[in-house]
Amino acid sequence: MALFGILMVTLFQLIVIYLLLLIVSFVSSSLRPIIYAAIFFFFLSYVGMTIILPFGKTFMQLFAPLPDPYAKLLIGSVFLFYFSEVIVKHVSEAGYESIATIAHLAVKIAILSLWLPQISALIDTLSKFIIK
Amino acid sequence: MIPMIESIIGTVLSSFIVVIISTFMVLVLDFLFPSYSRWTRMFLFFIVLTVVLLPAFEHLQIIRSITQTIATMFISIYPLLTASILASGGSFSMLNFQPAMLLFANGAVILADKILIPLLSAAMLFDIVSRFHPAVPFTKMADLLRTTLLGLVSALVAAYSIFITAGGTISWALNGVTSEPIKELIRQNVPLIGSFMTDSLGAIGRYSSGASVFIGAWLIVTIWSVALLPTMKTLLTGFLYRWTAAIIEPFANEEITGLLDDIGKTLFVLCAVSFLVAFAFIYTALFTVILVKLITVAK
Incomplete structure (x- = not known):
């Protein structure tokens, strides 16, 4: 029930933010990008703290019976990818697409390096067949 | 015997429950983050490959190490054996033990060590590659390797039974009329290697019934259970893989069920080699x- 309340509050806040942005663009269109960016990051951190991260923890507990690092790794890498994608989308909306692509590539490499021990273990197992 | 079966089934x-849970997790993640779905599939494949296929890999390793041990053992004791056969003179002529048969049986082990098991691991790798990257399929290659191996092994076992029959020992009960329904049952219900199994069990049984006159039944039972234990384990594991693939087929994606099925088939062929x-x-x-x-009696 508490989660449902938080969701409703978030929806309400979204509407308020939307109206606020409309008013800002009406009052001073030169200030709009910076206020938009500030509100975006504020809203993202708020939603992340109250909804996405708690949900991620519950999700991990739900799949605790899976062998140890895999559930955590998979869910963690998916959330990392999601946050990176959202920020990239925001930055490229402002017109700085090339910077956004660099950051996105870095996050992808970070995700792959999280998986690196597992991948190397798999390659070890498979190469045992070839090399005696 | 029972704890062994329980541990294998366990x-x-x-790992079968792991497949179900991780498939469900991947479904939820695909729903939440559709842009990441290709990578989620990839990592799901990773999980299945590392967790679920570990028993199969272990069986392959175990059979391989047993084969290597027996091959080395045979190569080291063969000169000794032939020397003692020569020393014991004509007393072997009354028994059904041809040294040529010994050479043949152990030559088959060396063949298995050098050719059959490497080919089988190649078939396994081909299966994994063709499921992991469906654009480059090697399924026909893997099937070809498996059927060739099975044909080779069946021919060897047929040669065994010909040799042993030529020796003219007493026939074992498995070849009697009474056990015909059991043979038919095994033949029908064990996929791929059913008829092969009845043949080879018949060959082994025919041989050891001749030997039981000399060394007593309990020793034969011991040797049988020691020698056939890895084979039975492999057979059971292969069955469980195919069974798992059949159960999860409705809700797992096709690559994973196909992979489990292929690995089950490969384990059956491995069982034949063992x-x-x-x-x-x-x-x-x-x-x-x-x-x-014989030597102790002679003295």
């Missing part, structure tokens, strides 16, 4: 025991 069943090894082990063990008995 390992394979737990029959060869078991036969060679039984033959060598009985041969050595009878030789020692």
Whole structure:
């Protein structure tokens, strides 16, 4: 029930933010990008703290019976990818697409390096067949 | 016997539950983050490959190390055996132990060590590659390798039974009229290697019934159970893999069920190869025991 309340509050806040942005663009269109960016990051951190991260923890507990690092790794890498994608989308909306692509590539490499021990273990197992 | 079966079922069943849970997790993640779905599939494949296929990999390693051990053992004791056969003179002529048969049985083990098991691991790798990257399929290659291996092994076992029949020992009960329904049952219900199994069990049984006159039934039972244990384990694991693939087919994606099915088939062929090894082990063990008995009696 508490989660449902938080969701409703978030929806309400979204509407308020939307109206606020409309008013800002009406009052001073030169200030709009910076206020938009500030509100975006504020809203993202708020939603992340109250909804996405708690949900991620519950999700991990739900799949605790899976062998140890895999559930955590998979869910963690998916959330990392999601946050990176959202920020990239925001930055490229402002017109700085090339910077956004660099950051996105870095996050992808970070995700792959999280998986690196597992991948190397798999390659070890498979190469045992070839090399005696 | 029972704890062994329980442990095998436990390992394979737990990995089967892992497949179900991780498939469900991947479904939820795909729903939440559709842009990441290709990578989620990839990592799901990783999880299945590392967790679920570990028992199969272990079986392949175990059979391979057993084969290597028996091959080395045979190469080291063969000169000794032939020397003692020469020394014991004509007393072997009354028994049904041809040294040529010993050489043949153990030559099969060396063949298995050098050719059959590497080919089988190649088939396994081909299966994994073609499921992991469906654009480059090697399924026909893997099937070809498996059927060739099975044909080769069946031919070897047929040669065994011809040799043993030529020796003219007493026939074992499995070839009697009474056991015909059991043979038919095994033949129908064990996929791929059913008829092969009845043949090879018949060959081993025919041989050891001749030997039981000399060394007693309990020793034969011991040697049988020691030699056939890895084979039975492999057979059971292969069955469980195919069973798992059949159960999860409705809700897992096709690559994973296909992979499990293929690995099950490969384990069946591995079971056939390990029959060869078991036969060679039984033959060598009985041969050595009878030789020692003859020498001690002669003194």
